[in-house]
Amino acid sequence: MSLCIGLSRQRMGALAAGLAMACSLMLAASTAARAAEAYIQNGAGAREKALAGAGVASSTDATAAGLNPAGLTNVGNQFNASVSFLNLDGGYTAPPGGGINADGHHDSDPGWVVIPNLAVNWRVNSPLIDAIAFTAYGNGGVATHYKDIANANCPFGSGVFCGGPLGIKMAQSFYSLAFAKEISRGLSVGVAPIFAHQQLKVEGGSAFPVLIPGISSDPANFSNNGTDHSWGASLRAGLEWKIAPNLRFGVAGHPRIFMTKFDKYRGLLPEQGDLDIPATIQAGVAYDATPNLTLMADYKRIWFSSIAALHNPSTNAPPFGADAGPGFGVQDVDVIKLGLEWRRSPKLTLRAGYSYNTAPIKSRDADINTITLGVVQHHITGGLKYQLTQKWDLELAAMYAPRATVSGTELFVGPPPRNVEIEMSQFEFTVGAVYRFGGPSK
Numbered sequence: 001m002s003l004c005i006g007l008s009r010q011r012m013g014a015l016a017a018g019l020a021m022a023c024s025l026m027l028a029a030s031t032a033a034r035a036a037e038a039y040i041q042n043g044a045g046a047r048e049k050a051l052a053g054a055g056v057a058s059s060t061d062a063t064a065a066g067l068n069p070a071g072l073t074n075v076g077n078q079f080n081a082s083v084s085f086l087n088l089d090g091g092y093t094a095p096p097g098g099g100i101n102a103d104g105h106h107d108s109d110p111g112w113v114v115i116p117n118l119a120v121n122w123r124v125n126s127p128l129i130d131a132i133a134f135t136a137y138g139n140g141g142v143a144t145h146y147k148d149i150a151n152a153n154c155p156f157g158s159g160v161f162c163g164g165p166l167g168i169k170m171a172q173s174f175y176s177l178a179f180a181k182e183i184s185r186g187l188s189v190g191v192a193p194i195f196a197h198q199q200l201k202v203e204g205g206s207a208f209p210v211l212i213p214g215i216s217s218d219p220a221n222f223s224n225n226g227t228d229h230s231w232g233a234s235l236r237a238g239l240e241w242k243i244a245p246n247l248r249f250g251v252a253g254h255p256r257i258f259m260t261k262f263d264k265y266r267g268l269l270p271e272q273g274d275l276d277i278p279a280t281i282q283a284g285v286a287y288d289a290t291p292n293l294t295l296m297a298d299y300k301r302i303w304f305s306s307i308a309a310l311h312n313p314s315t316n317a318p319p320f321g322a323d324a325g326p327g328f329g330v331q332d333v334d335v336i337k338l339g340l341e342w343r344r345s346p347k348l349t350l351r352a353g354y355s356y357n358t359a360p361i362k363s364r365d366a367d368i369n370t371i372t373l374g375v376v377q378h379h380i381t382g383g384l385k386y387q388l389t390q391k392w393d394l395e396l397a398a399m400y401a402p403r404a405t406v407s408g409t410e411l412f413v414g415p416p417p418r419n420v421e422i423e424m425s426q427f428e429f430t431v432g433a434v435y436r437f438g439g440p441s442k
Contacts, residue, residue, distance in 0.1 A: 050383025
């Protein structure tokens with residue numbers, strides 16, 4: 001929030017007012033949640049989303065600050081804003097036969113998730129810095145909600161897990177000020193300090209400490225405690241190298257981001273409520289097949305295994321909240337991203353993309369992920385940019401993630417075991433605008 005306030009106080013006229021308003025919208029919507037590569041978003045902003053998150057070596061707008069800050073040396077003075085509308089269609093199925101989960105098929109319906117994004121870039125052309133950018137975007141999150149349903153397997157109460165309505169809302173937002181410099185012809189570097197904010201709300205698990213004594217190290221802080229907040233900081237860095245006139249290489253990433261603990265859920269998350277943000281790295285190439293056609297291929301890795309709350313197997317011995325207690329079993333994820341950008345005319349640019357990520361969870365962790373449903377692996381994307389005036393562009397993007405399923409044995413119940421299957425598909429639509437303003441140009 002302080003970054004937004006500080007920038008909006010600069011003497012920047014209409015742009016400052018627009019930035020302040022966009023910051024306010026971003027902060028107001030920070031409870032929105034996202035889902036893609038496990039729980040990390042597969043792109044931020046209309047261009048990245050249309051390219052399935054590819055483009056670490058092909059930066060053309062201010063949203064590069066959140067992907068590869070080195071690419072800002074290719075970007076003029078501009079302001080980008082977009083909003084995405086994400087539909088998460090998922091649920092679970094459990095056959096009759098006892099246990100705790102409610103029998104039958106049940107859908108999670110969190111409603112449409114709204115994801116704002118903004119970025120602004122200024123050309124500086126000083127001896128030390130070529131460009132400065134500010135960006136605010138959702139890095140990831142989870143949103144599920146099951147209604148309070150009758151459950152014949154509950155000795156008391158109702159709901160999927162006998163604790164009433166079940167769901168989780170976790171949102172992760174990044175606020176960053178980026179700096180870029182072309183240190184030699186065709187070779188640029190960039191750094192972007194990150195201020196990270198997380199919100200978490202869990203409901204529907206309150207029956208577990210009652211049904212299974214000793215399952216939590218802190219039963220009062222296991223579920224249904226409202227929204228909690230977590231804060232942290234880190235640094236994103238990147239490089240972009242023009243290997244040949246029509247070929248570029250880029251790489252960028254950030255280390256593990258250490259966050260303050262979620263005290264309201266210290267009896268649920270391992271290490272007494274610790275939920276840090278995993279390190280990521282993305283590398284790729286961009287090839288100009290023709291003057292108007294750019295092809296992109298990226299590789300990304302996310303180290304979920306370094307975060308106990310995410311990676312600890314759900315089959316670990318209780319209590320929840322202990323250092324080695326049960327987690328969500330999320331595996332390290334490898335992602336391949338392919339993008340295509342065709343500048344069909346001076347006014348119209350068409351974009352398409354595809355990404356594939358390795359399976360985030362194993363069969364053993366299907367049951368606990370009834371509450372997260374983070375299982376999709378394929379993302380098919382497309383979009384366009386259309387120049388409306390000399391200063392304004394309209395951008396559109398769409399994403400479809402086909403249905404994915406994972407099944408595994410129900411947890412915390414005695415024999416005979418039964419199989420629980422979770423599923424998820426996603427659809428997202430993004431609309432954005434680019435505004436080019438005066439000042440030094442590249």
